[in-house]
Amino acid sequence: xxxxxxxxxxxxxxxxxxxxxRDDICAMIEAAAHAPNTGNMQNVAAIVTSDSEILRQLSxxxxxxxxxxxxxxxxxxxxxxxxxxxxxSLRDANPGFDNLQSLLAAIVDASxxxxxxxxxxxxxxxxxxxxxxxxxNAGQIARVLELPDKVIPVITLxxxxxxSDASQGxxxxxxxxxxxxxxxxxxxxxxxxxxxxxxLEAAExxxxxxxxxxxxxxxxxxxxxxxxxxxxxxxxxxxxxFIKNYL
Amino acid sequence: xxxxxxxxxxxxxxxxxxxxxRDDICAMIEAAAHAPNTGNMQNVAAIVTSDSEILRQLSxxxxxxxxxxxxxxxxxxxxxxxxxxxxxSLRDANPGFDNLQSLLAAIVDASxxxxxxxxxxxxxxxxxxxxxxxxxNAGQIARVLELPDKVIPVITLxxxxxxSDASQGxxxxxxxxxxxxxxxxxxxxxxxxxxxxxxLEAAExxxxxxxxxxxxxxxxxxxxxxxxxxxxxxxxxxxxxFIKNYL
Numbered sequence: 001x002x003x004x005x006x007x008x009x010x011x012x013x014x015x016x017x018x019x020x021x022r023d024d025i026c027a028m029i030e031a032a033a034h035a036p037n038t039g040n041m042q043n044v045a046a047i048v049t050s051d052s053e054i055l056r057q058l059s060x061x062x063x064x065x066x067x068x069x070x071x072x073x074x075x076x077x078x079x080x081x082x083x084x085x086x087x088x089s090l091r092d093a094n095p096g097f098d099n100l101q102s103l104l105a106a107i108v109d110a111s112x113x114x115x116x117x118x119x120x121x122x123x124x125x126x127x128x129x130x131x132x133x134x135x136x137n138a139g140q141i142a143r144v145l146e147l148p149d150k151v152i153p154v155i156t157l158x159x160x161x162x163x164s165d166a167s168q169g170x171x172x173x174x175x176x177x178x179x180x181x182x183x184x185x186x187x188x189x190x191x192x193x194x195x196x197x198x199x200l201e202a203a204e205x206x207x208x209x210x211x212x213x214x215x216x217x218x219x220x221x222x223x224x225x226x227x228x229x230x231x232x233x234x235x236x237x238x239x240x241x242f243i244k245n246y247l
Numbered sequence: 248x249x250x251x252x253x254x255x256x257x258x259x260x261x262x263x264x265x266x267x268x269r270d271d272i273c274a275m276i277e278a279a280a281h282a283p284n285t286g287n288m289q290n291v292a293a294i295v296t297s298d299s300e301i302l303r304q305l306s307x308x309x310x311x312x313x314x315x316x317x318x319x320x321x322x323x324x325x326x327x328x329x330x331x332x333x334x335x336s337l338r339d340a341n342p343g344f345d346n347l348q349s350l351l352a353a354i355v356d357a358s359x360x361x362x363x364x365x366x367x368x369x370x371x372x373x374x375x376x377x378x379x380x381x382x383x384n385a386g387q388i389a390r391v392l393e394l395p396d397k398v399i400p401v402i403t404l405x406x407x408x409x410x411s412d413a414s415q416g417x418x419x420x421x422x423x424x425x426x427x428x429x430x431x432x433x434x435x436x437x438x439x440x441x442x443x444x445x446x447l448e449a450a451e452x453x454x455x456x457x458x459x460x461x462x463x464x465x466x467x468x469x470x471x472x473x474x475x476x477x478x479x480x481x482x483x484x485x486x487x488x489f490i491k492n493y494l
Contacts, residue, residue: 003275003367006279007277007278008281022429033426034253034254034256039474046427047431047432048428049430054430054431091465093469096476100487101382101482102483111355115363119363132352146431176273179276179292179360180292183294183296185292187395188333218338223341224341228343229342232348
């Protein structure tokens with residue numbers, strides 16, 4: 001077993017001026033579309049954006065993350081019931097996708113499609129970063145990308161050739177025990193938690209985050225600064241309005 | 248660019264008696280955990296089940312799909328806020344994950360983790376099938392796997408060494424145009440839809456599905472038999488009750 005590629009992959013946020021060809025992107029999207037999906041309905045879509053005016057409009061919706069304007073391609077992976085339902089309308093079939101199960105299945109499919117594309121791109125020398133901000137501003141992103149009704153943007157990948165100074169080595173992960181359970185969930189006691197987070201908390205970068213944000217613990221950086229409740233709740237309400245037909 | 252592996256991968260539903268070692272599964276899960284995730288919080292968990300009694304209990308919750316009992320490993324990928332929140336409770340941090348945005352981010356992360364594992368397993372000679380039934384019976388699956396509060400099963404992968412007769416060639420996909428749009432969504436007119444679905448509808452297997460299910464069109468097989476509205480709506484209500492803290 002050779003797992004080195006997967007164990008050492010890394011996120012890339014700065015890109016070389018070299019632009020991968022559109023044909024290469026097409027070929028990689030086509031390969032990624034062979035990833036598993038629910039019932040082989042392929043209720044997904046990838047919007048590959050390189051037009052600088054559209055990227056300029058997308059940028060604030062991703063909170064100005066520089067990679068949106070600096071990457072040669074920004075790909076918005078979507079749940080797409082529009083195409084399938086149009087087919088149904090031509091074939092005397094009455095689809096029932098406007099419910100939570102169907103939406104979540106398509107969100108899982110869009111995520112799988114996105115990740116397969118990301119892996120393929122990375123294996124072919126590209127690098128990128130996922131923007132989890134997509135669902136925060138889904139309605140506005142849908143307007144910019146002219147998504148029809150029944151197409152929901154899920155996750156975005158900024159992708160390109162890594163800049164020469166982009167190399168940073170892989171991001172550290174928690175010990176395997178944190179995410180792996182055999183047979184049934186094996187609960188953690190407080191000693192387990194101390195042990196699982198010890199290396200992360202001891203890292204120099206963690207001390208830096210705590211100091212920069214004037215917090216007492218690394219956990220507080222996540223809960224108070226990076227993922228505060230009020231922001232998540234406000235964006236949840238906006239999202240609920242956008243996907244109300246599925247809830 | 249060599250995309251053959253991705254273009255020719257296939258779903259495997261029957262398995263050889265050969266059992267991959269637990270160490271190999273661990274190494275592959277560890278590699279998959281290097282896939283991207285939201286904020287590097289790793290709010291995900293993989294429950295690797297091989298105990299035959301637990302698999303017997305899971306089987307009806309996946310509607311008796313034979314692969315649940317025939318695969319050497321059934322892996323349930325979950326959104327997991329439990330571990331992170333336990334850490335927060337030890338670090339004077341007040342997490343705000345009980346909302347839709349946080350849930351969907353963790354569902355995306357669990358899907359990405361699952362797909363990265365699937366790719367790694369396939370590249371190392373294993374094969375498997377995703378069970379989208381996981382969210383249909385999420386609450387009951389959580390009870391069988393003893394998932395604590397704040398752990399939500401998202402998608403399940405039955406995985407093993409492919410049976411010698413498992414080879415069927417890759418599943419056909421729709422033409423690339425179906426899932427790929429440049430810059431903005433490019434709407435389909437009815438002629439486009441006819442063209443995109445022509446090959447699928449002409450396939451022998453499609454004619455067989457229509458005849459077996461006594462339907463007039465392939466689309467009706469999806470809407471009336473495989474993904475009927477009443478079933479999706481009923482399972483959506485059950486799911487809403489299970490994840491009510493996030494809605």
